[in-house]
Amino acid sequence: MGKIAVAGCAGFIGRHMTVKLLDNGFSVVGIDNFCEELYSSTTRRDEMSKIQHQANFEFINADLLDLDLDVLEECDVVLNFAGLAGQARSWEIPRRYRELNVDLAVKLYEAALRNGARKFVHASSSSVYGEISVGDESQPFNPCSPYGETKVEAEIALGEASNGACDLAILRFFSVYGPGQRTDMGFFRIIKSALAGEEVPVHDRPGLMRDFTYVSDVVEAVIAVIDPKVGTEIFNVASSKPTSLEEALDVIEELTNGNMRRRLIETPTGLQTISSGDTTRLRRATLWRPSTSLRDGLEKQVSWQKSFSIS
Ligand SMILES: NC(=O)c1ccc[n+]([C@@H]2O[C@H](COP(=O)([O-])OP(=O)(O)OC[C@H]3O[C@@H](n4cnc5c(N)ncnc54)[C@H](O)[C@@H]3O)[C@@H](O)[C@H]2O)c1
Numbered sequence: 001m002g003k004i005a006v007a008g009c010a011g012f013i014g015r016h017m018t019v020k021l022l023d024n025g026f027s028v029v030g031i032d033n034f035c036e037e038l039y040s041s042t043t044r045r046d047e048m049s050k051i052q053h054q055a056n057f058e059f060i061n062a063d064l065l066d067l068d069l070d071v072l073e074e075c076d077v078v079l080n081f082a083g084l085a086g087q088a089r090s091w092e093i094p095r096r097y098r099e100l101n102v103d104l105a106v107k108l109y110e111a112a113l114r115n116g117a118r119k120f121v122h123a124s125s126s127s128v129y130g131e132i133s134v135g136d137e138s139q140p141f142n143p144c145s146p147y148g149e150t151k152v153e154a155e156i157a158l159g160e161a162s163n164g165a166c167d168l169a170i171l172r173f174f175s176v177y178g179p180g181q182r183t184d185m186g187f188f189r190i191i192k193s194a195l196a197g198e199e200v201p202v203h204d205r206p207g208l209m210r211d212f213t214y215v216s217d218v219v220e221a222v223i224a225v226i227d228p229k230v231g232t233e234i235f236n237v238a239s240s241k242p243t244s245l246e247e248a249l250d251v252i253e254e255l256t257n258g259n260m261r262r263r264l265i266e267t268p269t270g271l272q273t274i275s276s277g278d279t280t281r282l283r284r285a286t287l288w289r290p291s292t293s294l295r296d297g298l299e300k301q302v303s304w305q306k307s308f309s310i311s
Contacts, residue, residue: 006018
């Protein structure tokens with residue numbers, strides 16, 4: 001097999017993916033520019049320095065919007081985890097979200113086609129379904145933030161660019177967590193406050209339910225769809241075990257040995273209230289099954305966050 005390209009290889013999911021591929025003996029071309037428009041790159045740079053010099057890894061520190069993508073020349077498979085995630089920030093810089101989530105994805109897919117790749121895997125999101133995101137892939141698009149809108153636009157644009165020469169797997173991830181999680185994400189911020197003995201901000205809307213998906217289960221889903229037997233398709237990637245925010249907070253409280261002081265804050269616009277992904281399609285097409293419970297996954301994330309302090 002040829003090389004695998006990982007766009008956004010320094011990011012939360014991209015880095016887990018890269019490490020797994022390198023451990024499995026693949027040659028990887030990773031591209032990332034440590035974009036700081038969403039969160040600090042300090043931890044990403046530290047983590048990348050641990051793998052950057054491995055023999056079967058070529059790391060390109062560059063902006064994908066500027067880079068000549070003929071660097072994909074020997075790549076059989078292109079994985080796109082690059083972009084701007086997070087709903088809250090998307091209200092502030094919607095145009096930038098469009099550039100990094102739509103234009104970048106299309107440029108990358110066209111380069112994959114031009115360079116003869118056989119598979120393109122694109123990180124989409126349950127945000128395409130909107131505030132209530134319950135069910136299988138046939139739910140209609142109903143995004144409720146500029147971020148969600150860009151994820152829809154990217155899916156449509158990639159579908160239009162697809163010509164059968166390179167299989168296109170679109171994966172809709174549901175709330176990914178685990179060690180290395182982005183510092184703007186809920187669990188990261190809650191665990192950080194709990195460990196520091198600070199008040200934990202909790203959204204004031206009761207009944208929030210999320211389908212939290214452990215990052216290694218997401219990585220395994222990507223590995224599963226790289227298989228040539230899986231063609232062009234859209235898949236939900238979720239644990240399919242929705243949990244209330246209160247229950248997740250109780251687990252974090254127990255794992256951080258604290259008396260968590262919860263402070264109610266206003267729930268921002270564009271937040272998903274219920275997510276629960278049906279993954280029947282992915283489980284039928286592959287042997288993939290999510291295997292990490294919320295408790296085990298949170299235990300790993302808490303122990304990762306205990307091991308360092310972020311400024
Ligand atoms: N984390 C989640 O819960 C989640 C859920 C659903 C979907 N997703 C999607 O998965 C993908 C990865 O998410 P993440 O949480 O790992 O985000 P992340 O921000 O940690 O990773 C994205 C990476 O892309 C890089 N990048 C951005 N613009 C770039 C550019 N122009 N050139 C080169 N590199 C660039 C960033 O530097 C960053 O390292 C995103 O598309 C996100 O929308 C994530």
